[in-house]
Amino acid sequence: MASLTNAESLIAEKKAKCKRTQKGKKEASGCDAEEVSTELTLVFDPYKVKKRLTQSDLGHLSRLLIGRDLVKSHFLRWMDEETVRQVESGKGADVIVRDMDTGSEHRLVFVFWASSGSYALKGGWIKEFVKRRALEVGDEVGIYWDPSERKFHFSLLHMVD
Incomplete structure (x- = not known):
């Protein structure tokens, strides 16, 4: 449960930072809350x-x-x-x-x-x-x-x- 709380606080911090730095502009920089990716990527490639x-x-x-x-x-x-x-x-x-x-x-x-x-x-x-x-x-x-x-x-x- 602590990791979920940490993740939520990180997202909240990112949103606050985006609001301060972008002044409400919606750019493709990842600052818009709807643009935060939850997609998982494969870090380990087994196909050597x-x-x-x-x-x-x-x-x-x-x-x-x-x-x-x-x-x-x-x-x-x-x-x-x-x-x-x-x-x-x-x-x-x-x-x-x-x-x-x-x-x-x-x-x-x-x-x-x-x-x-x-x-x-x-x-x-x-x-x-x-x-x-x-x-x-x-x-x-x-x-x-x-x-x-x-x-x-x-x-x-x-x-x-």
């Missing part, structure tokens, strides 16, 4: 791995390539030893990818591709993400590994115009 999709990501190979450095610093270090072993073996590990925009979950394979030196999400990438979400070259996606749920979280961050 962001990728602009290329033709290669949307093509017939049905995989999303992710760079080695990003995977090592943002995914592998949070995965259990068995999952990392499967990924690194070239066989791959079955993983769940939760589409945060639609709430749907999809089973894909996360694997290291020695030929490209990259990691990939494959085995349904085209069907479950590219076609279903109508992804195009230039769209930006974000992905992160949630260690508590032991699954990837995916989001379409920006679409091309």
Whole structure:
């Protein structure tokens, strides 16, 4: 209750200051009481791995390539030893990818591709993400590994115009 009182007093102080400095003028400076924003903004961005999709990501190979450095610093270090072993073996590990925009979950394979030196999400990438979400070259996606749920979280961050 004290924080609400503090917030109310801060608003009252701001209103009084605005009245003194603006003499009743209504400007877009935020001094008008109706212009005080209550909108919350996301301070923490979980999508440390962001990728602009290329033709290669949307093509017939049905995989999303992710760079080695990003995977090592943002995914592998949070995965259990068995999952990392499967990924690194070239066989791959079955993983769940939760589409945060639609709430749907999809089973894909996360694997290291020695030929490209990259990691990939494959085995349904085209069907479950590219076609279903109508992804195009230039769209930006974000992905992160949630260690508590032991699954990837995916989001379409920006679409091309």
